[in-house]
Amino acid sequence: xxxxxxxxxxxxxxxxxxDELNYYCPICGYQTGILDxxxxxxxxxxxxxxxxxxxxxxMWRYLPLLPVRDxxxxxxxxxxxxxxYSAPRLAVELGVAQCYIKDEGRNPTASFKDRASAVxxxxxxxxxxxxxxxxxxxxxxxSLAGFAAAAGLPATxxxxxxxxxxxxxxxxxxxxQVFVVEGTYDEAWELCMEAxxxxxxxxxxxxxxxxxxxxxxxxxxELIEQILDExxxxxxxxxxxxxxxxxVGGVWKGLWEMKRLGFISxxxxxxxxxxxxxxxxxxxxxxxxxxxxxxANTIADSIAVGHPRNFYKGMQxxxxxxxxxxxxxxxxxxxxxxxxxxxxxxxxxxxxxxxIAGVRAAVQSGIINSAETVAVIITGNxxxxxxxxxxxxxxxxxxxxxxxxxxxxxx
Amino acid sequence: xxxxxxxxxxxxxxxxxxDELNYYCPICGYQTGILDxxxxxxxxxxxxxxxxxxxxxxMWRYLPLLPVRDxxxxxxxxxxxxxxYSAPRLAVELGVAQCYIKDEGRNPTASFKDRASAVxxxxxxxxxxxxxxxxxxxxxxxSLAGFAAAAGLPATxxxxxxxxxxxxxxxxxxxxQVFVVEGTYDEAWELCMEAxxxxxxxxxxxxxxxxxxxxxxxxxxELIEQILDExxxxxxxxxxxxxxxxxVGGVWKGLWEMKRLGFISxxxxxxxxxxxxxxxxxxxxxxxxxxxxxxANTIADSIAVGHPRNFYKGMQxxxxxxxxxxxxxxxxxxxxxxxxxxxxxxxxxxxxxxxIAGVRAAVQSGIINSAETVAVIITGNxxxxxxxxxxxxxxxxxxxxxxxxxxxxxx
Numbered sequence: 023x024x025x026x027x028x029x030x031x032x033x034x035x036x037x038x039x040x041d042e043l044n045y046y047c048p049i050c051g052y053q054t055g056i057l058d059x060x061x062x063x064x065x066x067x068x069x070x071x072x073x074x075x076x077x078x079x080x081m082w083r084y085l086p087l088l089p090v091r092d093x094x095x096x097x098x099x100x101x102x103x104x105x106x107y108s109a110p111r112l113a114v115e116l117g118v119a120q121c122y123i124k125d126e127g128r129n130p131t132a133s134f135k136d137r138a139s140a141v142x143x144x145x146x147x148x149x150x151x152x153x154x155x156x157x158x159x160x161x162x163x164x165s166l167a168g169f170a171a172a173a174g175l176p177a178t179x180x181x182x183x184x185x186x187x188x189x190x191x192x193x194x195x196x197x198x199q200v201f202v203v204e205g206t207y208d209e210a211w212e213l214c215m216e217a218x219x220x221x222x223x224x225x226x227x228x229x230x231x232x233x234x235x236x237x238x239x240x241x242x243x244e245l246i247e248q249i250l251d252e253x254x255x256x257x258x259x260x261x262x263x264x265x266x267x268x269x270v271g272g273v274w275k276g277l278w279e280m281k282r283l284g285f286i287s288x289x290x291x292x293x294x295x296x297x298x299x300x301x302x303x304x305x306x307x308x309x310x311x312x313x314x315x316x317x318a319n320t321i322a323d324s325i326a327v328g329h330p331r332n333f334y335k336g337m338q339x340x341x342x343x344x345x346x347x348x349x350x351x352x353x354x355x356x357x358x359x360x361x362x363x364x365x366x367x368x369x370x371x372x373x374x375x376x377x378i379a380g381v382r383a384a385v386q387s388g389i390i391n392s393a394e395t396v397a398v399i400i401t402g403n404x405x406x407x408x409x410x411x412x413x414x415x416x417x418x419x420x421x422x423x424x425x426x427x428x429x430x431x432x433x
Numbered sequence: 434x435x436x437x438x439x440x441x442x443x444x445x446x447x448x449x450x451x452d453e454l455n456y457y458c459p460i461c462g463y464q465t466g467i468l469d470x471x472x473x474x475x476x477x478x479x480x481x482x483x484x485x486x487x488x489x490x491x492m493w494r495y496l497p498l499l500p501v502r503d504x505x506x507x508x509x510x511x512x513x514x515x516x517x518y519s520a521p522r523l524a525v526e527l528g529v530a531q532c533y534i535k536d537e538g539r540n541p542t543a544s545f546k547d548r549a550s551a552v553x554x555x556x557x558x559x560x561x562x563x564x565x566x567x568x569x570x571x572x573x574x575x576s577l578a579g580f581a582a583a584a585g586l587p588a589t590x591x592x593x594x595x596x597x598x599x600x601x602x603x604x605x606x607x608x609x610q611v612f613v614v615e616g617t618y619d620e621a622w623e624l625c626m627e628a629x630x631x632x633x634x635x636x637x638x639x640x641x642x643x644x645x646x647x648x649x650x651x652x653x654x655e656l657i658e659q660i661l662d663e664x665x666x667x668x669x670x671x672x673x674x675x676x677x678x679x680x681v682g683g684v685w686k687g688l689w690e691m692k693r694l695g696f697i698s699x700x701x702x703x704x705x706x707x708x709x710x711x712x713x714x715x716x717x718x719x720x721x722x723x724x725x726x727x728x729a730n731t732i733a734d735s736i737a738v739g740h741p742r743n744f745y746k747g748m749q750x751x752x753x754x755x756x757x758x759x760x761x762x763x764x765x766x767x768x769x770x771x772x773x774x775x776x777x778x779x780x781x782x783x784x785x786x787x788x789i790a791g792v793r794a795a796v797q798s799g800i801i802n803s804a805e806t807v808a809v810i811i812t813g814n815x816x817x818x819x820x821x822x823x824x825x826x827x828x829x830x831x832x833x834x835x836x837x838x839x840x841x842x843x844x
Contacts, residue, residue, distance in 0.1 A: 194826035415605035
């Protein structure tokens with residue numbers, strides 16, 4: 023039933039049978055030997071074109087484009103098919119012709135990462151794993167904890183100490199075993215890798231597990247399908263924040279597949295948005311140099327990734343789509359959070375709204391022109407990080423319970 | 434285009450033309466003169482039966498059953514058509530034959546209240562209001578702030594000082610004018626009433642605005658339609674937490690309409706769940722006496738309503754459905770939060786999961802029997818109140834970034 027043909031190492035080009043390996047290319051190792059899942063697109067095309075013929079309003083409507091061998095491992099949670107809004111007031115604020123918002127905060131655990139965790143847990147069950155693990159700045163963690171709970175699969179999660187409280191609360195409520203690592207995300211990630219090997223836990227880390235990005239790409243399949251459904255204008259740019267490189271890699275793969283399958287005639291440009299305090303992709307791209315890991319310093323915890331683990335696929339997304347990277351400050355992220363919420367009622371977390379700030383920066387620097395249409399992926403719900411939101415809005419007025427007090431303030 | 438026939442006072446029975454009044458019956462006053470919206474159901478039936486013929490996967494698919502005069506006032510936010518899950522593991526835990534979960538935390542601002550705010554803002558625009566206001570324990574407030582932002586309509590919100598931080602953050606991010614009242618919800622409510630009259634702001638308070646409950650009832654229309662779609666077993670009980678009485682009143686009205694329109698042959702019993710520290714409905718119902726307002730003392734802020742403003746419709750729901758009230762302690766709410774999350778991955782706020790605790794209490798006391806099927810409405814997302822969640826789960830382990838530290842803990 024699966025249309026997967028093979029796994030190909032993005033570093034050395036070696037080919038492997040699907041499920042021959044669990045994670046990365048053994049020759050190149052996990053730092054560079056990332057695998058890409060290849061499908062028999064000629065066969066897929068016959069099934070899905072001219073339209074995806076599914077009543078399923080979730081990411082599983084794209085089953086022919088997913089590495090699923092046994093659909094009984096799919097959990098009940100309704101993931102994907104998140105709302106796509108046209109946001110004319112926001113387009114005016116940003117200085118573009120048209121603006122779409124894809125609200126990924128509406129997923130089961132309130133972030134985009136659910137698309138990947140849904141696949142990760144499905145694969146873990148397929149491989150009869152007894153426990154699943156990941157390291158995460160927060161969203162992948164809470165997402166994995168949720169999907170593991172749904173499946174009744176034990177989970178062990180490594181998060182850096184700076185993970186926001188809301189994401190920690192999710193982990194605990196879902197009953198995962200949680201280790202808060204006294205260190206950075208990068209240290210938590212290495213520790214998770216080590217523990218996974220030591221104890222034989224199934225590893226959901228997106229950079230080294232080739233199947234996860236397949237879940238992530240569904241956001242692009244949906245984005246294009248939803249716009250075509252409404253006979254809307256296809257975007258010139260798809261905009262997303264960048265941490266590890268996996269998300270932007272997934273966004274690119276989905277867009278590329280929609281072209282390969284004949285739904286669109288060209289892949290939109292991708293704008294990858296980093297935080298000013300953590301922009302290893304932007305630096306490497308501007309200087310045309312290899313990755314130099316940095317220390318992360320930004321309020322946007324989900325993209326506070328100083329050592330991106332999927333550098334190859336992250337760079338590929340921008341290069342092959344002829345897109346661009348930009349960086350935005352924490353203040354610009356605060357502006358984006360307020361502006362997005364007030365124009366559309368979509369409340370995003372800092373990394374979630376970084377794309378909005380990125381559009382403004384790209385318009386100001388001439389990367390995006392005012393006649394162009396953008397589609398921005400809001401990767402996580404603002405309720406995931408309340409402290410940052412309050413920092414950007416100030417405290418409310420406290421008054422005594424009397425109309426006099428109200429009049430006092432209004433005067 | 435509207436099928437609304439008239440407004441009827443639930444207290445004196447006087448009839449009014451739709452839109453003749455803004456809020457309550459002027460003869461009975463706002464404490465008792467609550468209006469009910471009556472439709473021409475014979476005409477509605479011709480349009481919707483045998484099936485709701487709409488591709489719209491939102492609450493607006495029920496347009497013939499909503500008080501909408503001009504659909505252009507409907508905002509873009511995708512509200513309603515929230516996931517319905519069958520939860521077999523949870524059913525075992527609760528000791529019932531089958532259990533459905535309706536996850537209302539998946540609405541645009543993460544609570545059930547969005548169904549009401551969507552109607553409130555629509556009506557405010559219809560009435561050309563320049564500002565909309567409400568008092569709320571938190572969710573109605575953040576929901577109104579979101580929908581008002583979407584419509585570009587200014588909003589003034591009154592919340593009691595105990596409103597959780599996440600709900601406050603939503604208000605501020607959405608750009609509402611916020612008054613944190615140094616007092617209880619009941620005081621904030623009275624103050625809002627006074628300010629609304631004084632300044633001519635459109636009042637979204639659900640108990641006195643007859644149109645709001647029409648939005649709330651859509652949860653029941655959906656619940657039944659989704660179960661029928663999947664050819665599932667209709668529930669013997671629909672379970673929901675009770676604060677003001679408006680939500681349970683809406684739940685009842687929707688179920689009653691599904692019977693009136695021929696979709697079901699009898700209305701399920703309704704289990705209204707209150708907090709042990711705030712149970713004026715339960716007390717009045719057990720003693721068959723009028724309402725006696727109480728001081729609220731519960732972690733479940735959304736149902737911490739000592740003076741329910743829609744006592745009539747709240748009681749009617751339980752009486753007419755031949756249901757029951759129960760009360761649950763904060764500890765039981767904590768148990769329910771963990772148990773629901775670990776069995777289904779649905780993370781609810783305290784009032785949101787009170788229904789789960791209520792089912793257990795009702796099974797233990799013989800109100801619900803083990804052969805029955807329940808459908809529980811989870812009214813708000815757990816991300817709305819992180820402090821309570823953490824209180825119920827404990828803190829995670831902190832470790833140094835070394836495999837030795839991991840082994841230490843696992844030993």
